[in-house]
Amino acid sequence: MSEHEMNERDHKKLGRELDLFTFSDVVGKGLPLWTARGAAIRREIERFIQDEEIKRGYSHVMTPDIAKLGLYEKSGHYPHYKDSMYPPLTTEEGESFMLRPMTCPHHFELYLSKPHSYREFPIRYAELAKLYRYEQSGELMGLQRVRGFCLSDAHIICSSEEQAVEEVHKALDLIEYANGVLGLQMGKDYTYRLSQGDRANTEKYFKDDAGWEKAESLLREAMQKRGVPFVEAKDEAAFYGPKIDIQMKNVNGKEDTAFTVQYDLSSPIKFDLTFTGDDGKQHRTYIVHRSSIGSIERTMAFLIEKYAGAFPLWLSPEQVRILPISEKHVEYANEVKRVLNEAGIRVELDASNESLGKKVRSVKTEKVPYWLVLGDQEVSTETVTVEHREKGKVGSATLQEFAVSLKEEIRTRA
Ligand SMILES: [Zn+2]
Known part of the structure; x- marks a missing residue:
């Protein structure tokens, strides 16, 4: 692609020309304002994925955009993820709230709101969740890197490891299906990456060497079984476990994670997520996090550049x-x-x-x-x-x- 062609496809330029979204320094950097035209595209994508997920057995839920600081201390996002979070909002009564950077702890609290039996699994909580992350101003880039976005998020709670692996496959099936509908091709538009942790870095990653070893090999085997080519990357995991990342490049060659399927080693313990088994005893759950079509903003950036504005x-x-x-x-x-x-x-x-x-x-x-x-x-x-x-x-x-x-x-x- 020539430099001229790259510039012509740049989603920031097209977003302006096609009147899809804008930014205002008065509102704040990295906080897009969608026009009716841009919002129409988003609405189509959001309706599509929500309907498709419900057909595939997801429960679409709604949880708040903010929560008490204690929730993120419990989940480990605070302090692990502190640098990417907005500072706490403290009320006159001395309570501190955070704008949420992730949906996970909200869904876990929803799970804990009632007792569960082995017959219910898997439980798939999905949400088009508004999330807020404080990206450095130098990192901000159009819709690809923003400070507030909507993630097509889900947490799948399972009763066994085999079920969790099965759900990893189902999540990848959904991602591949959705990519097909959006016109994205494996190899050409997106590639797979196994994002691993670092056993030595216990500050960044949850400590459980055997767990990481096992989870990484489960994800590796899943991709081998599907016969998809993938690269392995060290030190790219979530703090709570390894993940399969689906990577996409923008028109200028900058690569970002578009969609992801993650295996969680820590939350079942930190949140004490259990259920009553057929033996009448309490058992620990297994958790898979996944985003089906990723952040709507980032996916929009890729789609605008892919179609150069000539949308299906x-x-x-x-x-x-x-x-x-x-x-x-x-x-x-x-x-x-x-x-x-x-x-x-x-x-x-x-x-x-x-x-x-x-x-x-x-x-x-x-x-x-x-x-x-x-x-x-x-x-x-x-x-x-x-x-x-x-x-x-x-x-x-x-x-x-x-x-x-x-x-x-x-x-x-x-
Ligand atoms: Zn999550």
Whole structure:
């Protein structure tokens, strides 16, 4: 890719040009403001993953964005993760709260709210969770590295090691499926990494040499079994255990973790997460953390650069634009807009006095997938003439036919 092409694909530049998101120094660095167009893409991604997870047996829950400092002391995020957290908010009564950097301890407290029996497992708590991390200002980069983001997070609580391994596979199945729907290809768009701990560094990592050895080999075997190529990286694990990271590179070659599946050695002990077994005794659980489509912000950055703004239909902020040839066709154009709008299609009308040629040029620059040309012929026959970003002229159809075929194309996320 030439330097010019790289610049053209940069998500920060495209985000501005396509009016998807912005930043304000008054609001704060690293805190994106989403426009209606950008929010429309996010909404599609979020709905897609939430529906897919529910189909796959996840319980979607909601927990608060802040919690008492003590919760993160209990989980070990504080002090292990302190440098990436915002400082505590202390109330007049002397209670300290933290903006959460992770969802894990919230889900564990939810688990602890009632007793559990071996029959319930696995329990898969998922949440589109807003998280806050204090990244150094030099580290901030568009949507790829921000100070507040939404993670498609989950914690899978299991009753045995075999079940945990099975859930690692299921999480990877979901990640690969979701990547396929987003149009991301293994090898080309993303690669696998086994992120290991460092036995000598007991300050950074939870101390349990045998546990780390075992967990790392379980994750390694899982990837070998799937036949996916992967690299091994030392000193890249979470403080509580090793992980499989799915890595993606931005247009400038900067690599980041996009999605992750983690094996947790410490939380079942720290939170005393147990259940009643078929023998009537208390047993310790096994925990897998995973993000399915990662941080929505970071995934958006990758998608904007991958598609250079020409999103597939289901993700396009504007799916159809209506181009009346002259003023006398505007009334029919408004009717077409109303019908498509009611069908749940994101549609805009260009009723300006510009020539048709000029209207078509701007619809192409703005990478809108479909546009409809409406003139005398269309008004008298109550049809639309359909053109497409890549396919060119598609032909004439009745408004109903067009709406039905478009809805089908959106539904299948083709
Ligand atoms: Zn977690």
